[in-house]
Amino acid sequence: MTPFPLYDGPVLGIETSCDETSASVLDGLTVRSNVVSSQVDLHRRWGGIVPEAASRAHVEALLPVVDQALEEAGIGLSEVKGVAVTSRPGLVGALSVGVSAAKGFAFALGVPLIGVHHLEGHLLSPFLDQPDLAFPHVCLLASGGHTELVLLRGLGDYDLLGQTRDDAAGEAFDKSARLLGLGYPGGPAIQKAAETGDPKRYKLPKGLQGEATLDFSFSGLKTAVLRLVEREGTALDVPSAAASVEEAIAEVLAKRSAEACRQADCEALTLAGGVAANRRLRSLLEENCRREGIRFATPHGSLCTDNAAMIALAGSARLARGERSGFDLEPVATAPIEDL
Numbered sequence: 001m002t003p004f005p006l007y008d009g010p011v012l013g014i015e016t017s018c019d020e021t022s023a024s025v026l027d028g029l030t031v032r033s034n035v036v037s038s039q040v041d042l043h044r045r046w047g048g049i050v051p052e053a054a055s056r057a058h059v060e061a062l063l064p065v066v067d068q069a070l071e072e073a074g075i076g077l078s079e080v081k082g083v084a085v086t087s088r089p090g091l092v093g094a095l096s097v098g099v100s101a102a103k104g105f106a107f108a109l110g111v112p113l114i115g116v117h118h119l120e121g122h123l124l125s126p127f128l129d130q131p132d133l134a135f136p137h138v139c140l141l142a143s144g145g146h147t148e149l150v151l152l153r154g155l156g157d158y159d160l161l162g163q164t165r166d167d168a169a170g171e172a173f174d175k176s177a178r179l180l181g182l183g184y185p186g187g188p189a190i191q192k193a194a195e196t197g198d199p200k201r202y203k204l205p206k207g208l209q210g211e212a213t214l215d216f217s218f219s220g221l222k223t224a225v226l227r228l229v230e231r232e233g234t235a236l237d238v239p240s241a242a243a244s245v246e247e248a249i250a251e252v253l254a255k256r257s258a259e260a261c262r263q264a265d266c267e268a269l270t271l272a273g274g275v276a277a278n279r280r281l282r283s284l285l286e287e288n289c290r291r292e293g294i295r296f297a298t299p300h301g302s303l304c305t306d307n308a309a310m311i312a313l314a315g316s317a318r319l320a321r322g323e324r325s326g327f328d329l330e331p332v333a334t335a336p337i338e339d340l
C-alpha cells in the first residue's frame, strides 16, 4: 500500500515532455502496460534533441503508442476511468502534443483529466516497485535535464534541498561522451566504455568540493574533459577517461545524497531519472546506504527513464485527492517542484 490513496479504475497516462512518446495503463499500482517510443535514433544525427523535430515525431507516434498501450493492457478505450498527462515542465511544442491528445480522450470519454508535473512523476516512480516506502524520504533525481535532491514530506509536499548550478548529471555524461567520441546518448556509451577502463587513471574535478552545499556543478568536469582530450590527443586512453568521468559524477552524486539524508534525518533514499540506470552510481548508493542503515530504493530500468507509468501514478494520486484539470490545461516550459 502506498502512503497515499490511488484512483479507482484504469488511468491512461501520456508523456511527451522531451524525446520519448509514452502511454501507459495503470490500474491501482499495477502497470498493465508502459509503451515507450524513443526518438533517440532521430536525434542522434544532431547529437542532441531538436525541439521542432521532437514535436513532429510525437504527433506521428502518439496515437499508435496509445493504441498499443490499451492493447497490451487488454482493455478497450471505453474502460479508461481517468486521463493523466505531463503538462509541465518540458519542451512546450512536445508537451502540447500530449496535452491536446489527453484533452481529446478525456472529453470523448467523459472522464476526469489531470495535468501532471513531470518531476513529480519521477519522484513518485520508486513507489511502483516499492509501495511500502514511507514519507519523509530523500530522492536523488538525476536525468538529462535535472539533477536535484528533493525531500518528500508527503504527496505534493516537496522541498528542494539541492540542485545543479549549471549542467545536469545526464548532460555531463552526454557532453563528455561527445568530447570522447563515444556517441549519443552519452550515459550508456560512457558506462560501456568504462567497463575496461581504470577510473583512477585521470583526475577530474568533482565540482563544489569543500563547499558546505547540497548543490552540484558539472561544468568544470566538461572543461576538464575537453582539456584532457586536447592534451592527450591520440594517446588518450578512452576507456579510462570514460571510467574517470563516470566515477567523478557518481561519487559526487553519492556524497551529496548521503549528506542530504543526514541533514534531513531521513531513513530512506530513492534514486530516479535516466541516470539511475548507471550501474556504478547504483552500487555506490547501495553501499553507502547499507553502511548508514538507510533504505535504498530505485525503480527498475524502464521506470527510471521517461515513461508514462510514472505520470499515470502521479495523476492517479492527484485524481484520488479530488484534483481535476480543466480543458484549458496549458503546457508550461518551466515549473519549480516546490510550487506544487
Ligand code: KG4
Binding pocket: 018, 142, 143, 144, 145, 146, 169, 170, 171, 173, 174, 185, 186, 187, 188, 191, 273, 274, 275, 276, 277, 278, 279, 304, 305, 306
Ligand atoms: O530521464 P531521462 O530519460 O530523460 C530526461 O532527461 O528527462 O534521462 C536521460 C539521461 C541522458 O542524459 C542519458 O545519457 C542518461 O539519462 N543515462 C545514463 C545512463 N542511461 C541513461 N547516464 C549514465 N549511465 C547510464 N547507464
Ligand code: ZN
Binding pocket: 118, 122, 143, 273, 274, 305, 306
Ligand atoms: Zn525525465
